[in-house]
Amino acid sequence: MNAPSKAEPTIWVDSREQLPYLLPNAQVTSLKTGDYSIATADRDYRDVIAVERKSHADFVMCVGAERERFERCLARLAMMEYPALVLECGLSDLLAGTRYSAVHPNSVIGSLIGWSTKYRLPIWLAGNREHAALVTEKILRAAVKYHGEGVDDGQPPAAG
Secondary structure, eight states: OOOOOOOOHHHHHHHHTTTTOOOOOEEEEEEEESEEEESSOBBTTTTTTEEEEEEEEHHHHHHHHHHHHEEEHHHHHHHSSEEEEESSHHHHHHHHHHOOOEEEEEEEEHHHHHHHHHTOOOOOSSSSSSHHHHHHHHHHHHHHHHHHHHHOOOOOOOOO
């Protein structure tokens, strides 16, 4: 991973991330919550912005055998001002199931909707790993932008 430039924000990648995205100015660190966060020259957002990444197989495991651990992760994520869960698959992938798990696709979709609602968590079905990396970077940058504008009063942002 390259050293960050002064103009570009640093994208933090959790040290436990097994297959990190190749994002600009990425630096490995230990994150308390999520797999990715961000810092600018003015502020470190690790306590505000977090993106959790899951592959299709990982997510199905989180619905089944890893459910309790993953729900603790979601509870921590929900405490952030700008949390997100990015899945490296699409809805059709989740509905098709996986040969690695006996978890029924209806359980996967039910958990996805339940967790999104319970934790008020944006969940992005990015379709594949490449798109998930793009979505992750865009979420991090957008969260910095809107945090800086103070758009957290429950009102929609002003047009313009």
